[in-house]
Structures are given as C-alpha cells and as structure tokens.
Amino acid sequence: MVSKPKKETHDAEKENTIHISFRGENEVWLEKENTIHISFRGENEVWLEEETGEETELVGDVTIFFFPRIPYLCLTTNWALSIAIPHKLLRRRSRRPPLSLPSRGLCYSAKMAVPLSNLTPSLLVSKLCLGTMTFGEQNSLSQSFKLLDKAFDSGINFFDSAEMYPVPQRAETQGRSEEYFGRWLRERKIPRDRVVFATKVSGPSGQMSWIRGGPTSLDGRNIKMAIDNSLLRLQTDYIDLYQLHWPDRYVPMFGETDYDPVRQYSPVSFDEQLDALGTAVDAGKIRFIGVSNETPYGVMKFLQAAENNPSYPRIATVQNSYNLLCRNFDSGLGECCHLERVRLLAYSPLAMGLLSGKYMLPDGGGDDARLNLFKGRYSEGESRYNLSKPTIREATKAYVSIAERYGIHPVSLAIGFVLRHPLVSSAIFGATKLWQLEEVVNACDIKLSSEIIADIDEVHSRFPNPCS
Numbered sequence: 001m002v003s004k005p006k007k008e009t010h011d012a013e014k015e016n017t018i019h020i021s022f023r024g025e026n027e028v029w030l031e032k033e034n035t036i037h038i039s040f041r042g043e044n045e046v047w048l049e050e051e052t053g054e055e056t057e058l059v060g061d062v063t064i065f066f067f068p069r070i071p072y073l074c075l076t077t078n079w080a081l082s083i084a085i086p087h088k089l090l091r092r093r094s095r096r097p098p099l100s101l102p103s104r105g106l107c108y109s110a111k112m113a114v115p116l117s118n119l120t121p122s123l124l125v126s127k128l129c130l131g132t133m134t135f136g137e138q139n140s141l142s143q144s145f146k147l148l149d150k151a152f153d154s155g156i157n158f159f160d161s162a163e164m165y166p167v168p169q170r171a172e173t174q175g176r177s178e179e180y181f182g183r184w185l186r187e188r189k190i191p192r193d194r195v196v197f198a199t200k201v202s203g204p205s206g207q208m209s210w211i212r213g214g215p216t217s218l219d220g221r222n223i224k225m226a227i228d229n230s231l232l233r234l235q236t237d238y239i240d241l242y243q244l245h246w247p248d249r250y251v252p253m254f255g256e257t258d259y260d261p262v263r264q265y266s267p268v269s270f271d272e273q274l275d276a277l278g279t280a281v282d283a284g285k286i287r288f289i290g291v292s293n294e295t296p297y298g299v300m301k302f303l304q305a306a307e308n309n310p311s312y313p314r315i316a317t318v319q320n321s322y323n324l325l326c327r328n329f330d331s332g333l334g335e336c337c338h339l340e341r342v343r344l345l346a347y348s349p350l351a352m353g354l355l356s357g358k359y360m361l362p363d364g365g366g367d368d369a370r371l372n373l374f375k376g377r378y379s380e381g382e383s384r385y386n387l388s389k390p391t392i393r394e395a396t397k398a399y400v401s402i403a404e405r406y407g408i409h410p411v412s413l414a415i416g417f418v419l420r421h422p423l424v425s426s427a428i429f430g431a432t433k434l435w436q437l438e439e440v441v442n443a444c445d446i447k448l449s450s451e452i453i454a455d456i457d458e459v460h461s462r463f464p465n466p467c468s
Contacts, residue, residue: 113441114155117425119343120288120316123240125196127419128440129158129345129426136176137166138370138432144180145187150434152190154441160319160345160428162200162245163226164208168377171210175233182234197234198241198345200292200319201226203248218248219268220276227280242277242286243319246293253293255383257468270305274312281313290317290345296332303340315342319428321384322346324355324399324417324456325392325467334423343425346418350429351467352385355414356439357400359387370432384467395463402455408446415443417456 114126130151135144148159165177178199185192202211203218215222230239249267252259280286291302299318306312318337322329322344329337329344337344350356358365365372371382387393403413418427431437448456 114444119158119196119241119425123196123288123316125158125426126156127424127426127444128156128415129160129198129428130156130437131347131428131430132159132161132177132181133165133167134177134370134430134432135161135166135180136173137168138368138373141180141183143432145184146434147431147437148181148184149188150437151441152195154437156441157194158196158198158426160198160347162202163230164200164202164211164245167381168374169208174208174210175229178230178233182236186235192236192238196240197236198243198290199230199234199239200243200245201230203244203246217268218244218273220272223273223276224280227285231285238284239286241288241290241317242280243290243292243317244273244294247291247295247298248273249298251293251295251298254380255468270301271309271312274302274305274309278312288316289313290319291315292319292345292347294318294320294333296336299333299336299340299342303342317343317345317425319345319347321348321467322418322421322424323349323351323467324414324460325351325395325463326384326465327460328465328468329423337423344421344423345426345428346421346424347428348385349418349427350411350414350440351396352381354385354387354392354396354467355399355410357396357403357410360397360400368432389466391463391466395459395466398459398463399456402452402459405455406449406452409439409443411439412443412446413448413452413456415440416446416448417453419444420448 114128116124117127119125128151130147132144135147139147151159159181161177161181163178164174166173181197184190185195201218201223202208202215204216205211205214208214212222212225227239227242231237246253247267250260250263250265274289277286277289281289291298299315302315306314318333320329320333323346326348329346333344336342353359353365353370358369359371367373370378371385375382385392387396399413400410403410406413408416415427415429418424429440431440
C-alpha cells in the first residue's frame with residue numbers, strides 16, 4: 001500500500017471523500033465533455049477519507065463531474081484523484097463473515113494492462129485497438145468471442161472493422177466481422193458506452209461487385225447506404241468513428257509507391273462526402289469521422305472543406321499503415337496531422353506478422369499463418385509484405401536481431417516502436433489466437449531505450465520503408 005496522498009478539499013465534503021490511487025491500470029474513460037467514468041474492478045486503491053467504522057462498498061461505476069459541479073474532483077500527486085462521493089453510492093457489505101477494515105477504509109484491486117489515449121478531447125480509447133478483419137473467415141464466431149473477451153478484460157475498449165471484412169473478401173462472408181462484434185456486445189450484455197467501435201466504408205473497387213455493385217464510387221448515396229447497413233449488422237444505434245476506407249480518387253496504395261498522373265480520374269468531391277457524413281452525424285448515427293490510406297493532399301483537402309463550411313464535420317483521425325518497415329507517415333502526413341490535430345491510427349504495427357519473426361522460422365510460420373493460408377488470395381497484403389523481396393527480408397531479419405540482442409520479444413519491439421510515436425492514438429492489430437493477443441498486450445509494458453531506438457534508426461537508414 002502506498003502512503004496516503006495529501007489533498008485539499010472542502011470541509012463539508014470531507015467525510016464523503018474517496019481517494020483513488022492509479023497504481024494499477026484502472027479503467028477510466030470520458031463519458032461527456034465534463035465527466036469521467038471509473039469502473040472499480042482492478043488493482044486499484046480506494047479508501048475513505050474519514051473512517052466510518054462500518055464495512056462499505058462502492059455500488060457499480062462512478063461518474064465524476066468536474067468542479068464546480070458536485071461531486072468534487074481534484075488532482076493530487078502520483079496520478080491520484082480525490083473525489084467527493086455522495087453517500088448514496090456507498091452501502092453496507094452484505095457478505096458474511098465481515099471483513100476487517102484496513103486502516104484507510106476501503107481497498108479494491110483490479111488491473112488494466114493497456115494505457116489510454118485521447119482520440120478526441122471527449123473520446124478516450126485504449127492505445128491498442130483490436131482489428132476484426134479475421135472474424136468470420138479465419139476465426140469462427142466462438143473464437144471471435146474469446147478474442148473479444150480477452151481483449152476487453154485486458155483493458156482494450158477500442159475495436160476496428162469495415163463493411164468489407166473479413167478478408168480475403170468474398171460475397172458469402174462480407175459483413176460478418178461487424179455482425180460478430182454486434183452479437184458479442186448483445187450476448188455479453190456490455191453497455192454500448194463501454195466500448196469505442198470504428199468501421200469503414202469501402203471506396204471504389206472493381207473487385208467487390210457484391211457491395212453496391214463494386215462499389216462504383218464513394219458518393220453520398222453509397223456512404224448513406226453503407227452506414228445504414230453497418231448499423232443493421234451491428235444492431236446498435238450509432239458508430240463511434242466512421243472512416244473512408246480508401247479515397248475516391250487515384251492514389252498509390254497497398255504496396256504501390258509512385259504516383260502515375262495518367263491514372264487520375266474525376267473523383268467524388270470532398271464536399272459531397274463530408275455533407276453525407278455530416279448528415280449522419282446530425283442524425284446521431286455516427287459520432288466522429290476519419291479517413292484511411294490517405295495522403296497529405298487528401299487530409300488537407302478534407303480539413304479545408306470543413307473549415308470553409310462549418311456544417312461539415314472535421315476529420316479526427318487518419319488510419320494508415322505504420323510500423324518498423326513502413327514509416328512513410330513521418331515524411332509528409334506527420335506534419336499535417338501534428339499541426340492540424342489529427343490523430344494517427346496505426347494499422348499493421350506488426351507488418352502483417354512479419355515483425356513477429358514467425359515467417360523467419362524453419363516452418364515459415366506454419367500453414368495457418370495468414371500469408372501462407374491465403375497465399376494467392378490476398379493481393380493487398382502479399383504485394384506489400386513480400387519476404388521474397390531482398391530488402392524486406394533483410395530489414396525484417398535486422399529488426400528481429402535487435403530484439404534478440406536486447407532480450408525482448410520481437411512483437412514487443414514492433415509494438416513499442418509504434419506506441420512511442422507522439423501522434424499515435426492507437427495501434428490497430430489483429431490476432432487469431434489468444435496467445436498472440438497476449439503477446440501484443442504484454443508489449444505495452446516495454447519502454448524502448450535510446451540505445452534500442454538508435455539501432456532501429458540505423459537499420460532504417462539502410463532499408464528505408466521497404467513495405468511502403
């Protein structure tokens with residue numbers, strides 16, 4: 001037990017004050033602009049300011065309103081909070097035999113391993129986001145539920161999907177990932193405001209005729225239909241973060257690097273897309289918007305359109321690939337996002353599993369590893385994360401060697417590198433097995449030293465962005 005922190009509070013509130021010491025990773029999230037929720041289920045330290053001589057317990061979660069509203073809240077040292085809690089939130093323990101009170105009154109214990117980050121000023125998310133693109137293809141419904149249970153119990157409150165998932169995409173499975181997540185919410189009876197759910201609308205594609213005929217474009221009609229269909233599959237009232245999966249214009253992506261002006265075509269306007277998204281925000285169907293696989297030009301045009309028309313929502317996030325093998329974000333988008341307050345959601349932090357080192361093993365990762373299981377069926381992933389390319393293979397070997405040299409897991413090196421980036425709100429990762437999920441969660445405990453970062457940068461100088 002740590003020593004009791006000193007605090008200042010009003011005398012009239014003193015007898016109701018509860019101290020909470022955030023030594024363990026407690027669950028805290030913003031409910032509205034001026035409130036915080038705290039769920040007491042961890043290795044958290046709670047005690048009464050004035051002992052009552054009775055055994056009492058907290059009833060459910062607590063909503064804390066910022067001063068001058070009541071209850072009173074103030075920050076103390078060491079990330080502790082002093083909170084004035086009304087007596088109605090306390091009750092006698094009914095369990096027998098009665099437990100003896102410690103000297104400070106109440107003590108509770110719980111643990112949350114994953115830290116939190118502000119996606120927006122009013123939306124707090126876990127620094128790890130579980131991607132669901134394997135749900136319904138590699139993972140059955142029951143397997144998906146177990147992964148979601150484990151993630152949620154580990155402190156992950158952020159989950160990402162897309163209307164086209166799972167992958168590899170096919171007509172028979174399209175939408176299952178969203179459907180599985182919605183079923184998990186209902187069957188586990190998880191309050192909707194306890195999780196942050198993000199999904200995406202597909203851009204133009206000639207490969208998915210089962211999604212609105214291609215889809216042929218990312219215009220207002222397609223955006224509206226996609227939102228409504230996602231809500232039907234989820235069976236929820238709203239989506240927290242709605243993203244454009246890729247642009248409705250030609251841009252090099254998914255392994256392409258060079259812009260070809262000849263391939264340019266007339267796209268849907270930024271205004272039309274923002275108008276459709278704004279209509280959905282006004283209707284309460286979505287809360288925030290973001291883009292994915294975007295360029296600096298695209299991000300700035302969306303921001304410019306929103307600045308010129310106050311009725312349009314402003315993009316809050318960009319979801320792009322970011323990992324040891326692909327640091328393109330830092331070249332142009334980094335400046336845009338920093339100065340315009342747009343947060344990065346880093347997908348593929350393990351470079352589709354390459355940075356775990358499993359594909360370097362004698363068995364090549366095993367038959368059930370994604371790039372082996374779907375060989376020839378997943379062109380987007382195979383084109384970018386191709387170990388037959390010498391630079392990708394040598395860079396991967398070099399990063400795995402750094403992890404071995406410092407005695408840390410390659411997964412911890414890769415995840416730790418992404419999470420240390422000041423613009424990363426969350427790293428979106430996938431897992432098909434519980435032990436894989438645990439490896440990623442455990443990586444949150446790793447802090448990379450300056451020596452490790454220097455070695456990483458040396459490899460990057462020799463093999464810059466081989467998986468662009």
